[in-house]
Amino acid sequence: MQFYKERILNAAQLKRLSEHKYSCTSASILDAWLQPWWCWLVSKTPLWLAPNLITILGLIINIVTTLILVWYSPDARQDPPRWACALCALGVFVYQSLDAIDGKQARRTGSQSPLGELFDHGCDSISTVFIALGACIAVKLGEYPTWMFFQCFCAMTLFYCAHWQAYVTGTLKLGRIDVTEAQYSIMVIHLISAILGPDFWATQLPTINISINLMSNYVVVLLTLSLVFGYVKVIMKGGVGKNGSTVAGTSILSPVIPFSFVVVPAFIIFQKSESHVYENHPSLYIIAFGMVAAKVTNRLVVAHMTKSEMDYYDWSMLGPSMLFLNQYFNNALPEYYVLWMCTIWVCIDFMRYCGQICLEICDHLKIRLFWIPYPPVNVQANMQTSAHERNVTSDSEKSESEDSAPLLNNNSIIT
Numbered sequence: 001m002q003f004y005k006e007r008i009l010n011a012a013q014l015k016r017l018s019e020h021k022y023s024c025t026s027a028s029i030l031d032a033w034l035q036p037w038w039c040w041l042v043s044k045t046p047l048w049l050a051p052n053l054i055t056i057l058g059l060i061i062n063i064v065t066t067l068i069l070v071w072y073s074p075d076a077r078q079d080p081p082r083w084a085c086a087l088c089a090l091g092v093f094v095y096q097s098l099d100a101i102d103g104k105q106a107r108r109t110g111s112q113s114p115l116g117e118l119f120d121h122g123c124d125s126i127s128t129v130f131i132a133l134g135a136c137i138a139v140k141l142g143e144y145p146t147w148m149f150f151q152c153f154c155a156m157t158l159f160y161c162a163h164w165q166a167y168v169t170g171t172l173k174l175g176r177i178d179v180t181e182a183q184y185s186i187m188v189i190h191l192i193s194a195i196l197g198p199d200f201w202a203t204q205l206p207t208i209n210i211s212i213n214l215m216s217n218y219v220v221v222l223l224t225l226s227l228v229f230g231y232v233k234v235i236m237k238g239g240v241g242k243n244g245s246t247v248a249g250t251s252i253l254s255p256v257i258p259f260s261f262v263v264v265p266a267f268i269i270f271q272k273s274e275s276h277v278y279e280n281h282p283s284l285y286i287i288a289f290g291m292v293a294a295k296v297t298n299r300l301v302v303a304h305m306t307k308s309e310m311d312y313y314d315w316s317m318l319g320p321s322m323l324f325l326n327q328y329f330n331n332a333l334p335e336y337y338v339l340w341m342c343t344i345w346v347c348i349d350f351m352r353y354c355g356q357i358c359l360e361i362c363d364h365l366k367i368r369l370f371w372i373p374y375p376p377v378n379v380q381a382n383m384q385t386s387a388h389e390r391n392v393t394s395d396s397e398k399s400e401s402e403d404s405a406p407l408l409n410n411n412s413i414i415t
Contacts, residue, residue, distance in 0.1 A: 008356055013306035014364045020114045020305045026174040030181055034100070042101040042108060048374040051106040052119045056370070058098030059123040065091030066134040070283045076142025082194045088134050089190035095127060096183045109376035114305055115361045115369070118298075121163070122354055124179075125297040128159045129290030133283060135186045138193040139201040139213040145279045147217050149270060152286045153263060154224040156293040161231040163297060164255045167304040168239035168246050175230065177223070189216075248307045255300055257312050262293045265320045272327055277335040288343040292316050295350045302357065316353075319346040 009017070045054070065088045072080040102120060106112045132155035141148040166172040192200065201213035208215075238244030239252050246252055266289040270278040278285045295316045303310040319342035326338045358369050 007360060008353070009302075009306065009360050009364075013308050014360070016307045017114050017305050017361065018365060020117075020307075022114075022117050023171040024174070025171060026178070027176045028174055028178050028180050029176055030184060034180070038097065038100045038104065041097060042104040045101065045105055047109055047376055048372070049105065050368075050370050050372045051102040051109070051111060051116055053370045054098050054105055055102045055120055055123050058095040059127055062091045062095035062127050063130050066130040069134050069137045073137050073140075073142070074283045075280065076137045076148060076282055077140055079140070079198045080137060080193075082197060085138050085190045085198070086194035088138065089187045089194065092131060092134070092183055092187050092190070096180070096187075099124070099127075100180075109372055111367075111372040111376065113365055113367055115358065115365060115367065118301060118305060118361070119358065119369075121301045122294075122298050125159060125294040125301075126291075128155055129287065129294060131183065131186055132156070133286050133290070135189055137283070138190050138198060139216065140198050141213055141217060142282055143202070144214055144217070145282060147214065147221075148282055149267070149278065149286075151217055151220055151224075152290070153266065153293075154221055154228075156290060156297075157259070157263070158224050158228055158231075160255075160259050160293065160297050160300065161228050161235075163300050163304065165231045165234050167248075167255060167300055167310075168235050168252045170240045170247050173234070175227065178227075247304060248309055250309050255310060258296050258299070258310060259293070261313065261317055262289060262296055262320070265324055269320065269323045269327065273335060274327075274331060275335045277323075277339055281336060281339060284339055284343055288319060288339060288346055291343070291346040291350050292319060295346070295353060298350075298354065298357075314353075316346050316349045319343070319349075 065084075068084050069080050069088050072078065072084055099120065102116070103112075106116050129152070132152045136142065136148045136151060141151065162172065162174070201211065201216070203212050204210065205212060205215060235252055239246045241247055241249045244252070246254070266285075270285070295314070299314070300310055302308070322338050322342050322345070323335065326333055326335060362369055
């Protein structure tokens with residue numbers, strides 16, 4: 001294992017990546033209802049706007065609005081302002097809408113590429129951490145730190161299992177209740193906190209004497225576990241590779257190991273901490289380990305798209321190792337400071353990895369990350385075709401085609 005590799009992807013991996021075809025099936029209930037909104041939204045999007053720029057813009061909005069909640073309630077036990085909850089609901093809505101149209105924009109402008117799929121899933125892996133954390137703060141789940149831990153890590157596990165299944169079967173399969181439904185449910189949670197106040201979730205339910213936030217947590221965890229079980233059930237049926245292996249010809253169980261290197265240390269450090277570093281700083285703790293989980297998920301996506309074996313360990317694990325070794329040496333340094341060092345390290349390492357991967361793919365495919373040709377090639381072809389047709393039509397037909405051409409060129413949506 002090298003600290004720094006000049007290139008992450010070799011020539012064979014890049015070749016397989018360029019041959020990769022995106023395969024996804026979805027039975028989502030809300031997706032069908034939201035298609036008209038997404039189609040209208042993308043029709044109003046400028047043709048010069050790169051799909052990856054749309055994705056990253058939504059992610060930045062989502063992160064910023066969540067960090068505002070974290071600022072006011074870092075331990076998820078204080079009451080965040082109602083306007084912050086409303087703003088976070090808006091942030092999730094904006095992210096979800098922009099995330100839904102980036103693929104449409106890519107097809108609309110003829111700029112589809114494997115990089116777009118990887119970039120989209122990479123942003124989703126980060127967003128999963130912040131959306132789950134924001135929901136916990138909105139319902140003040142920090143009053144039950146163990147359940148907050150499980151809820152956040154259940155969300156990360158669910159996202160990882162979805163891509164684990166894709167690595168095994170070659171197709172990302174989304175069910176009737178999946179990511180879109182989860183995101184809109186969290187928007188509703190934020191709006192309830194904004195309208196009724198975060199204290200609403202501490203209300204005790206009659207007869208059973210359980211608070212609403214704890215009851216809702218039970219429901220979320222049970223639903224998440226049922227979805228994870230569904231993914232595992234599909235995985236255990238075998239993959240599309242030789243002898244039921246993954247797309248890379250590896251064992252279908254191999255992705256368990258790198259993700260275990262994230263979840264297991266996170267739980268052990270949480271339990272063994274003498275200073276209760278997680279209970280006192282749950283948001284920072286979840287962001288730190290969430291970034292490690294996001295990188296592991298991204299490595300799984302890269303392994304799927306390049307049909308390669310997934311590495312079990314990398315340098316992002318140095319962050320959790322700092323906390324683990326500090327506990328082993330009887331907290332030679334205050335755990336809070338070590339947690340900050342861990343967070344900074346894993347964030348820098350994650351950004352370095354993602355940046356290098358994107359640059360290597362851009363160089364191989366001869367494209368740019370946040371820029372596309374304008375006017376798009378398919379629009380130019382439409383304009384040339386329209387011009388040719390106008391030259392061979394009568395005066396009346398010419399007038400009619402000129403009236404419709406701008407609308408078709410600017411608002412046509414290829415879905």
